[in-house]
Amino acid sequence: MARLNIVDAINLALHQEMERDERVVVLGEDVGRNGGVFRVTVGLLEKFGENRVIDTPLAESGIVGTAIGMAVYGLRPVAELQFMGFLYPAFDQLISHAARIRTRSRGRFHCPLVVRMPYGGGIKAPEHHSESTEAILAHTPGLKVVIPSTPYDAKGLLISAIRDPDPVIFLEPKKVYRAIKEEVPEEEYTIPLGQAKILREGGHLSLFSWGAMVPPSLKAATLAQKEGIEVEVIDIRSIYPFDIDTIINSVQKTGRAIVVHEAARTCGFGAELVAQINEKAMLYLQAPVERITGFDTVFPLLKAEEYYLPNENQIIKEIKKVMTF
Amino acid sequence: MARLNIVDAINLALHQEMERDERVVVLGEDVGRNGGVFRVTVGLLEKFGENRVIDTPLAESGIVGTAIGMAVYGLRPVAELQFMGFLYPAFDQLISHAARIRTRSRGRFHCPLVVRMPYGGGIKAPEHHSESTEAILAHTPGLKVVIPSTPYDAKGLLISAIRDPDPVIFLEPKKVYRAIKEEVPEEEYTIPLGQAKILREGGHLSLFSWGAMVPPSLKAATLAQKEGIEVEVIDIRSIYPFDIDTIINSVQKTGRAIVVHEAARTCGFGAELVAQINEKAMLYLQAPVERITGFDTVFPLLKAEEYYLPNENQIIKEIKKVMTF
Amino acid sequence: MLSLLGKYDPLKGEMAQILDKDGRIVNPDLEPKLSNDDLKTLYRFMVLSRVADDKALKLQRQGRFGTYAPVRGQEAAEVGSAYALPRSDWMFPTFREMAAMVVKGMPLESVFLYWMGNELGNAAPEGVNIFPISIPVGTQPLHAVGAAWAAKIKGDDVATLVYFGDGGTSEGDFHEAMNFAGVFQAPTVFFCQNNQYAISIPRARQTAAKTLAQKAIAYGFAGVQVDGNDVLAVYAITKEAIAKAHAGGGPTFIEAYTYRLSHHTTSDDATRYRTKEEVAFWEERDPIKRFQVYLQGKGLWADDYEKGLLDEVTQLVDKATDKAENWPAPSPEDVFKYTYAEMPWTLKEQLAKLLETLG
Amino acid sequence: MLSLLGKYDPLKGEMAQILDKDGRIVNPDLEPKLSNDDLKTLYRFMVLSRVADDKALKLQRQGRFGTYAPVRGQEAAEVGSAYALPRSDWMFPTFREMAAMVVKGMPLESVFLYWMGNELGNAAPEGVNIFPISIPVGTQPLHAVGAAWAAKIKGDDVATLVYFGDGGTSEGDFHEAMNFAGVFQAPTVFFCQNNQYAISIPRARQTAAKTLAQKAIAYGFAGVQVDGNDVLAVYAITKEAIAKAHAGGGPTFIEAYTYRLSHHTTSDDATRYRTKEEVAFWEERDPIKRFQVYLQGKGLWADDYEKGLLDEVTQLVDKATDKAENWPAPSPEDVFKYTYAEMPWTLKEQLAKLLETLG
Ligand SMILES: Cc1ncc(C[n+]2csc(CCOP(=O)(O)OP(=O)(O)O)c2C)c(N)n1
Ligand SMILES: Cc1ncc(C[n+]2csc(CCOP(=O)(O)OP(=O)(O)O)c2C)c(N)n1
Ligand SMILES: [Mg+2]
Numbered sequence A, B: 001m002a003r004l005n006i007v008d009a010i011n012l013a014l015h016q017e018m019e020r021d022e023r024v025v026v027l028g029e030d031v032g033r034n035g036g037v038f039r040v041t042v043g044l045l046e047k048f049g050e051n052r053v054i055d056t057p058l059a060e061s062g063i064v065g066t067a068i069g070m071a072v073y074g075l076r077p078v079a080e081l082q083f084m085g086f087l088y089p090a091f092d093q094l095i096s097h098a099a100r101i102r103t104r105s106r107g108r109f110h111c112p113l114v115v116r117m118p119y120g121g122g123i124k125a126p127e128h129h130s131e132s133t134e135a136i137l138a139h140t141p142g143l144k145v146v147i148p149s150t151p152y153d154a155k156g157l158l159i160s161a162i163r164d165p166d167p168v169i170f171l172e173p174k175k176v177y178r179a180i181k182e183e184v185p186e187e188e189y190t191i192p193l194g195q196a197k198i199l200r201e202g203g204h205l206s207l208f209s210w211g212a213m214v215p216p217s218l219k220a221a222t223l224a225q226k227e228g229i230e231v232e233v234i235d236i237r238s239i240y241p242f243d244i245d246t247i248i249n250s251v252q253k254t255g256r257a258i259v260v261h262e263a264a265r266t267c268g269f270g271a272e273l274v275a276q277i278n279e280k281a282m283l284y285l286q287a288p289v290e291r292i293t294g295f296d297t298v299f300p301l302l303k304a305e306e307y308y309l310p311n312e313n314q315i316i317k318e319i320k321k322v323m324t325f
Numbered sequence C, D: 001m002l003s004l005l006g007k008y009d010p011l012k013g014e015m016a017q018i019l020d021k022d023g024r025i026v027n028p029d030l031e032p033k034l035s036n037d038d039l040k041t042l043y044r045f046m047v048l049s050r051v052a053d054d055k056a057l058k059l060q061r062q063g064r065f066g067t068y069a070p071v072r073g074q075e076a077a078e079v080g081s082a083y084a085l086p087r088s089d090w091m092f093p094t095f096r097e098m099a100a101m102v103v104k105g106m107p108l109e110s111v112f113l114y115w116m117g118n119e120l121g122n123a124a125p126e127g128v129n130i131f132p133i134s135i136p137v138g139t140q141p142l143h144a145v146g147a148a149w150a151a152k153i154k155g156d157d158v159a160t161l162v163y164f165g166d167g168g169t170s171e172g173d174f175h176e177a178m179n180f181a182g183v184f185q186a187p188t189v190f191f192c193q194n195n196q197y198a199i200s201i202p203r204a205r206q207t208a209a210k211t212l213a214q215k216a217i218a219y220g221f222a223g224v225q226v227d228g229n230d231v232l233a234v235y236a237i238t239k240e241a242i243a244k245a246h247a248g249g250g251p252t253f254i255e256a257y258t259y260r261l262s263h264h265t266t267s268d269d270a271t272r273y274r275t276k277e278e279v280a281f282w283e284e285r286d287p288i289k290r291f292q293v294y295l296q297g298k299g300l301w302a303d304d305y306e307k308g309l310l311d312e313v314t315q316l317v318d319k320a321t322d323k324a325e326n327w328p329a330p331s332p333e334d335v336f337k338y339t340y341a342e343m344p345w346t347l348k349e350q351l352a353k354l355l356e357t358l359g
């Protein structure tokens, strides 16, 4: 078993799935010769050839739209978009077609498509390189949305996504692409979509987060423990469908909860979690569920990006506030 | 003062703003010669000529993208998209540009653009003609989102939207385009963006809705009254920014609340309202805030559309449930 | 038979034609070698389309149909092209392709069921290679390119044909589809029905290019204009483009120059934006009349033949109507169960609530 | 001076050129009538661009810059075109137009400030008609068309020029912009810098069209290919396209055939996807060297002139660096206050919370 980072783990999953199932093809801007701008697809072209690892013209709607045709025809395309900020030209194809082919045809056709892309801020990048609009995708019936936060999960979730019969959007937290290394089994394994992961148990407060917000959440939990507060940290992992049982069980146990995400606050996925907790566990709540989020502003350029991203200081402050409500 | 429906009221507002300010231009598919597929722009071409009432090629991104250039250059374009289901090709221009020109240029430029479109279900239309994805727009920093539910509001809000210095998305509930008539003053008037409207006062429960969900909400409130339940019905009207004071004051008074919207449930704007109420008024709540919404499915074709749209029966049932929690 | 592709230069305003408006053969050397049966089948499909179209409009006015987009005037373009498509190739229709879909094997009752508001009508039977109708204009050419490209990757001898209108050429997705097709030499035929209008917007307002066919130059492959009201020319040129695709020659763009004789849809009033004179001009160019004269010249048509044919197709249309109207209404479950392969808990919860409300 | 537009047919592979790669005049009758001062100014801007570019790369490696997209190799295309643009016309740049922007009047310290990660650098001073840099590829041509069209509606004598790359021509928005420009005869010059790559994707993979210039045929207006490393040809052809736009002649598409000599951006490693030989081939076609020979031939260039010029522009670049580096850091308020004309309560609440957290 090797210690891999997220980039390597995804690369390994792609290699193995392409090996296992010749219907799997990879396409996108710079995914072939260049191995992807984050090097996630390195080595695939050399191994599987131009027919299955496809450098496309610069057109996101074209990438997703042709991938839909491929998927319905019988391939298993894994499309890469270079950054989530360049997802929007392809949004119509996703919402109007990928998400709907099955229901539009009453199950005669389906669309086993994966669209991968790096998302989130914190890498001092230019404008449009720091987006996290997972809530928009979660609001689109027919799509599944997955966000791993560790190398182990990245591999297992991606394999599940590729084998899933429906379109899955796979968001990769680029801030931690290479920041975390852990043991990743060489053999293939899957992690079911739709399941959250309890990273740390605790009885006083439930802390929900995903992607690059998981590490500061864990750090804050460690800090909190020093002050006697036992925080249960849960990585949501699947944004849609999300793991309501794990979420509600935790809140019923702790009575207090905080959601952390880097997306804009209004109508972020945090709002949905708060609404669900309100609906299903209100009587257990000892304090309002709080949200620590990005702002309703454009993600700032590098000189100000530190202001935007939630960090462990904010989280620990909020934990204390909720504990003393 | 004439009795007008929503279509006529919007038409009147357009006439008057074009008369008053020669920077106002109208563009879109079929808005000129044909007067719009819902006849909202009838008479404008004849009155203001081809230079200011512009039939465009069939390309939504083109319409919004050129309108952005016009707006920044100094016009006040009012773009029509034919249906909200055809907004998505233009989504990139809205999210990546219209919403950001001001902040990208630190205020050197701004984008006084209105994008109007009919939205919502209930007219037995083909696929893609029944969308209500206002939550996606509300999650986009830099945009304002407005939904009138009556002719009076439609006129006053549209005039405000046109005069607003920032991009405003103006969603028109087409199910009630011609269903409601009321007195609409001939003279121009504005209704500030960002304000909800209390349509009916009541001390037992707050019912929040917008667009075509307002009429069934009002009907349900009338039914409830017969059973002694005093429902306060609030038309949210401005989805972003929304009127937090009116919302919270109402819940603090009633202690119970229901949100009704036709959009898909998960990550709908209802979730944000629940989250806000949880954050700002939890201690006042005597029951969980409930949501009556569309489903996490594609809006069905006409044979099944009655299943999808919330109606007064559902609302009254839910009111009773919340009252007896 | 001569080659039609490449022979007609759109930049010179040349358009392929075999039958002129009066049914006279103007290009005998291009005439496709079709059996009498084939010729009569083409005619039958056009007449069937006309009768079904009229029925649909009537049903819509009676509230028994939802919105409907009539084919009238475009029968030659649809029937001629669809008839040239082998059974194993795939078709990607828009909302206006009733005739093309029926030629390709879609049961008429399915098309009717769809326009009556039941999604089930959008599912082609197993073995009938038709993608579900795409409503968003200009978006489905990408699917046709993707499927063609997938076939190529898999080594299947399959081509795809996608329909769209003059309006559709303005959308960004059309551009991306054409460009991908060129780069990957996808075996796709882009079949543009230039019916002169996108709702009320005349063709000249859609683009400053003199022809739509010349747009193919931007993507490095052949574009050709064909008289879309001439079923023989449409058939011949589509056949050739399909053969080229199968032979590894890549994509072709065909602009079928035609006219929508009816309203855009049943919600539209075409008298708001076009003149009687213009419509009359095109009535004279009716594709069915023209082909009838041709068949008559070949001794394949007579009054009693026409009468028998009309009886037959009218019965067929009536039967399709009955079948579609008597289809069981969709259940609440039907709204939910095709969203994903398996319903997530969210949908189950929402469905349960709906069933509870319905009592 | 002869007309360049229309003279070079992209379908025949013709490309406008005045100076060949060795700085020899190959088309003397096309030579623009520029004063010696103008010629020297063109040269100075190219050298300034090269020096500023090198500085930017160095600053980036030292962590004093964010990601940066170098101009190297494209100086003639940018300087020649921007110099042809009257002050009252508008420019729409992408991330690679440092040189063009500086020619148009953008202070170099602003460009540097922007790439150091402060949005303030994206705001052109009042009176300098430059739209903020657009990062999403292919999207800003629509803005250029909209602004040009607005100018036309208002009766202003203003044209617009928009920059984009070979990759940009594949996006749907490019297509819609070209099409709108044709239909509305917008006074817009589409200036495509075909630098042969979109990151790692070579031009041949971007489209099957032999030239990018021929794409204009799809939209009914002129497209022309120009040697993008020949500053005189670029200047002359842009000047003519701009004049045509002002005269009501509508849009023009210019493909400047050039080469990106450096990496795509500082995050890129171009050695992964192109050969030394290819780069060497293009080094020989360096636009600055070529123009230097031309100036020398005119007696406008000598070693000491070069030395003086280098000193001058190096000082200018250093000063710009200092200014940009000493700019006050953005405050928390700066993140919020330009989102809307007035901050809604949501932003006020979020800002208050941030200030509280910061202590
Ligand atoms: C993306 C999109 N925008 C707008 C519409 C509304 N609409 C339906 S059909 C149509 C005109 C289509 O014209 P054309 O492509 O020429 O096809 P035709 O209707 O003439 O067959 C429009 C604007 C749509 N369906 N999709
Ligand atoms: C819509 C979009 N997709 C992807 C990217 C990422 N990206 C940045 S530059 C670039 C290549 C651009 O190539 P080209 O248009 O030729 O311009 P050049 O960089 O060569 O100047 C890509 C893919 C982007 N900025 N925008
Ligand atoms: Mg048409």
Ligand SMILES: [Mg+2]
Pocket (backbone or CB within 6 Å): D165, D166, D167, D193, D194, D195, D196, D197, D198, D199
């Ligand atoms: Mg390039």
